[in-house]
Amino acid sequence: MAPSVRAAGLVLLARMSGKKARDKESCSALELIDFKNALEQFQNLVEKMIIQKTKESSGLYTKDGDEIDYDKFHTTTRTLFGPAVKDQNVQAFFRKIMSNPDERPEWFEMKVLTTIEVEDTAWITGCDYLPNLKYVVAVTESTIILWDYKSKESESDGFVIKPMKNCLLCVCTVTMADNLAKDTILMGDDKGYVYLLTITSDDFIMKQSKAEKESQFKVLDSESFDIPKRKLHDDWVGKIKYFSALKRFGSCSTDSINSFVLDDIKRLEDQLPVKEFSVPKGVNAFTYCGKAKVIVTGGNDRILRLWNPVVNFSPTGKLLGHRHSVVDIVTNEKDQHVISLSCAKVFRVWDIQTLSPLQVFYEDHGTPEEMNAFPMVFDNDHGLLFTGSEVIDIYPLANVIQDSKELPKTHEKSLNVLLYNRAFHQILSICTESVLKVWDLETGSQIYQIEDAHGLNTEVTCAAIEINGVYLATGACDGTVKIWEFESGQEVKALPLPQDGNDEHRMLKILYLKGDEGQHAVIVLEQRGKIKIIQTFLSSVDIRCFDVSRGEGCRMIATGSANGEINLWDFESASVKCLRKTTEDNQGCGVNAILFLVHSISSSRKRSSLSPTPSMRSEANAIPEQKGSSLDLHEENAEHDKINTEIKTAEETTSCKDIQDPKMNAQLLKVKAGYSPILASAHESSCIRLWSIQGNLMKELLPFSEHPSGPLTALCTDNFTKILLTGSKEGHIIRWNIASFLEDSRNKKNKIKEELCWRAHASEVVDLFIEEEKNVVVTASIDGSVRLWHARTGYYFGYFGQAGKFELSDTSRLILPPDVKDFSAIIKEESQHMEKKKVTYPLRLDRDK
Secondary structure, three states: OOHHHHHHHHHHHHHHHHHHHHHHHHHHHHHOOOHHHHHHHHHHHHHHHHHHHHHHHHOOOOOOOOOOOHHHHHHHHHHHHOOOOOHHHHHHHHHHHHHOOOOOOOHHHHHHHOOOOOOOOOOOOEEEEEOOOOEEEEEOOOOEEEEOOOOOOOOOOEEEEEOOOOOEEEEEEEOOOOOOOEEEEEEEEOOOEEEEEEEEHHHHHHOEOOOOOOOOEEEEEHHHOOOOEEEOOOOOOOEEEEEOOOOEEEEEOOOOOOOEEEEOHHHHOOOOOOOEEOOOOOOOEEEEEOOOOEEEEEOOOOOEEEEOOOOOOOOOEEEOOOOOOEEEEEEEOOOOEEEEEEOOOEEEEEEOOOOEEEEEEEOOOOOHHHHOOOOEEEEOOOOEEEEEOOOEEEEEOOOOOOOOOOOOOOOOOOEEEEEEEOOOOEEEEEEOOOEEEEEEOOOOOEEEEEEOOOOOOOOEEEEEEOOOOOEEEEEEOOOOEEEEEOOOOEEEEEEOOOOOOOHHHOEEEEEEEEEOOOOEEEEEEEOOOEEEEOEEEEEOOOEEEEEEOOOOOOOEEEEEEOOOOEEEEEOOOOOEEEEEOOOHHHOOOOEEEEEEEOOOOOOOOOOOOOOOEOOEEOOOOOOOOOOOOOOOHHHHHHHHHHHHOOOOHHHHHOOOOOOOOHHHHHHHHHOOOOOOOEEEEEEOOOOEEEEEOOOOEEEEEOOOOOOOOOOEEEEEEOOOOOEEEEEEOOOEEEEEEOHHHHHOOOOOOOOOEEEEEEEOOOOOEEEEEEEOOOOEEEEEEOOOOEEEEEOOOOOEEEEOOOOOOOOOOOOOOOOOOOOOOOOOEEOOOOHHHHOOOOOOOOOOOOOOO
8 A cells, every 4th residue: 555545544543543532531521420411501502602693694683791702602611511621622613603503513513522531632633654754743732743653663663742832733744856864744733823844864863852761752842843833824724735746735724714725835934925715614625636737625615616726816616516514525636536525424526627526425334423533535546535433434436437417528619620640549639719639549538638729819720640640730710830749749840820811811621741751741721712732722712621532643632612613623733623513503502521432442541641742642551453343434434424415413513614634634544443533522401422533423312311410511431431421510420331332333233321320419510530440430519529439339438528438348328418319320221212312393483473
């Protein structure tokens, strides 16, 4: 067990053993008092105090001779129960009544108050571990104990520092990385003071009393130590901790003004102002989560407050749910959870990121007085919660996937970018607030994040990852481009802001290129409809999307426009062929996504890779020429020309402004049956259109679903181009089987089959991809979430940013995100139902009649 956990166990044992000894010694004294009669009188006294306080709050109370102040309460209590009642217990009870008159005192609180000790025995009030000196430090009401727990000579080998003027209530170690033969401790007392004490190994030799016998605790005079102290609170110091990550200490009190202090230990030796946090009714407990960089406090008002460590005027969030005062809080650092305990023995587990409750459980053994002191500590190495009263309990906290009432939130704002780094098996997501996050695909854990990647209030609109996964390119709304090292998140290079700096340079899409000699370049699509590779070389109007052909022997770019126009550009000569021209009938046919489909068994292309330019080679794997393929393109072109003379769609797909360029024709002739790309376009009208690169419409698909999918917004395929996935503005995902069609598109028996349809989000799907090895689909939406699904069934695994890890092996549970109500539907109908044909309506409105 680690020293920190061992020390926490000692804290529990010390507190419990002190209570047990006190209870045994009090039995004989309690028998000498008419306890029942004294208790009745004491209850009457408390009732008068409550009535008095209630009237004071309402402004109806008039001071008279019967007013009960602390002195009168103290005197009466001592008269009823004898002088052995401790002043600190009387003070604590009086403070509780006056600060919370609506909460009637419980029986166990009265009994604890009236517990009498025949001796003033040393009751250990706090304990910690000294990592450098290898001692355990404990404080009692008037002494500091240093115990050499590792000594084999005696069980009572150590040192006692005394006397201390005030009653010490808590202690903690200041953890430093200097590894010197000294330790520094912090202590708090019942007068609101915080002490600073540094102990070295020389102190044990120089300052011990020679009169003490061997194998006993040696007494050290407190006057021989330099112990700076400073009054930080107007009430008891309830807890004190040191946070090495912040290089700050924290102390708390039920004082409503100076409720919590967080500052450097140097403030205990000077009189400079300290950072104070004010909480109504004070703070009883606090903790710090290093991953979330959040301080959490809790107290008598039953509210947990989250604080930015550097902002003390207002909490960043609140956690509501406890019905009694919060008495302790610990952190589950790994999962970014906090566990809080109330005086009613109720434990609550909270997710700091989502501010949602995850678990509630309670302790039901032990008598009320035994539960008065109920400390706890969390072992982050093993995920165990240790608590103690008369016994020590160990709770292995359950792994909670998510709170079913909470909407999945990967980002606070809508998503702009979703990319998959196949080399690292990591996911990149970027929201409109320009927060860049990197996630582990298999577990869903966040690896790192970058805020304001292109500067404050500069939206990052697109990104691309190079084929080896080493570099990341990002583009922003102001036209700037940045290159990053993906693994570390370090910025490598930034391309400057365009000179005119207007909104037309807003980047819509970016893809990554690599030069012949290791030089890197990017190709970007701007808001104004221009595509750039370093310098502008293509222009159009209202281009909404583009894709680049992937493979040897074909250097083309396909672009889609909001008005429905689809163009095929030659990468080398910048010549253009119009696959679909702009017509008056194109309303609702705007192109939202476009993608080249290439069938190859050995294909391992990636969506972020590009085809080569004259001076640049494509980073996608070359697609080998297939042997034994169906037809040469000369025959295929002739066949399609024949079809175009027979169907009406030929008029719509005739090339507009065709450039009769020999280079363009040569490029088309290079495309053999071994590499015959088909272009897929996704439209506002919910349809998918498949085009040959000669400009022929080969297939039009409409989803066969009970609920309309809405305009299509995203396209992707698996590595082998057997599966086509579409995402829609309504949040639907549709899985199409296109393998047989791509093998031989001329064979009418080879259909495209819709296999699966499910609703992944309640709002628009921004992007998606499929990971074949894990058999999962990842989707991103403007709702701010990135979600994980089973690729074949559409079962929901969870979202990136959730509390627990993904369980990819469990596909039996039918769970849904809270904003989705329909389970996935496996489509069993025949393909002819899915491939809906156009219907000609003979009836038309004659406006003249």
